[in-house]
Amino acid sequence: MTSPPTLPGEPLLDSPSLTLFTGLLGEPTATRLLNELDQALAWQRPTLRLYGREHPIPRRQLWMGDLDARYRYSGRDFLPEPWHPAVSTLHAAVIGRLADAGLAARFNSVLLNRYAGGEERMGWHSDDEPELGPDPLIAAVSLGSERPLRFRWKDRSHAAFNVWLHHDSLLLMGAGVQGQLQHALLPRRLPGLRISLTFRRVHLAASPV
Numbered sequence: 001m002t003s004p005p006t007l008p009g010e011p012l013l014d015s016p017s018l019t020l021f022t023g024l025l026g027e028p029t030a031t032r033l034l035n036e037l038d039q040a041l042a043w044q045r046p047t048l049r050l051y052g053r054e055h056p057i058p059r060r061q062l063w064m065g066d067l068d069a070r071y072r073y074s075g076r077d078f079l080p081e082p083w084h085p086a087v088s089t090l091h092a093a094v095i096g097r098l099a100d101a102g103l104a105a106r107f108n109s110v111l112l113n114r115y116a117g118g119e120e121r122m123g124w125h126s127d128d129e130p131e132l133g134p135d136p137l138i139a140a141v142s143l144g145s146e147r148p149l150r151f152r153w154k155d156r157s158h159a160a161f162n163v164w165l166h167h168d169s170l171l172l173m174g175a176g177v178q179g180q181l182q183h184a185l186l187p188r189r190l191p192g193l194r195i196s197l198t199f200r201r202v203h204l205a206a207s208p209v
């Protein structure tokens with residue numbers, strides 16, 4: 001039996017380096033994993049403190065990874081949940097696809113985000129926490145309802161742009177992306193559940209004790 005051909009990544013930007021890979025798992029696996037993650041995980045809705053008031057975040061999330069991969073995010077310390085088998089499957093698919101593209105990537109943790117519908121969202125940010133090192137490689141897998149990830153330049157030198165994140169796609173944010181750009185998943189009138197998984201490598205030496 002021959003394995004299906006792997007689709008090469010579509011380079012969206014060369015510098016900073018932004019590449020979209022489609023058909024990461026294929027069907028019916030991708031839809032099965034979406035449903036499994038939705039139902040099997042203990043999704044959380046933590047609150048963030050803003051101007052002295054606690055606000056529940058406008059989505060659900062879960063931090064997963066190696067036990068020593070602690071992470072500080074929006075002023076809070078997150079201890080990772082142990083890897084769920086469905087997430088390990090996705091992790092292996094990401095590593096495999098990147099290896100096919102000639103990239104030897106390593107990740108020890110993943111932030112999972114669950115958006116129940118178009119009103120759920122994530123605000124403008126860069127994934128530039130010190131634990132991630134000076135120029136992190138972040139692999140973002142999308143499952144479910146298609147939504148655009150909006151990018152804008154920190155120095156406003158070019159126009160902002162959308163990257164449509166298809167079901168079963170992988171967006172690779174590489175060199176320069178977190179330094180030069182911010183991204184956000186803005187609210188849109190687009191119904192349907194979406195789950196994203198952003199695989200990261202936390203540098204343990206830089207983690208707080």
Ligand SMILES: O=C(O)CCC(=O)C(=O)O
Binds near residue numbers: 113122142149198
């Ligand atoms: O849901 C998305 O695609 C964006 C997630 C994201 O930016 C993050 O996890 O840092």
Ligand SMILES: [Fe+2]
Binds near residue numbers: 126127183198
């Ligand atoms: Fe992000």
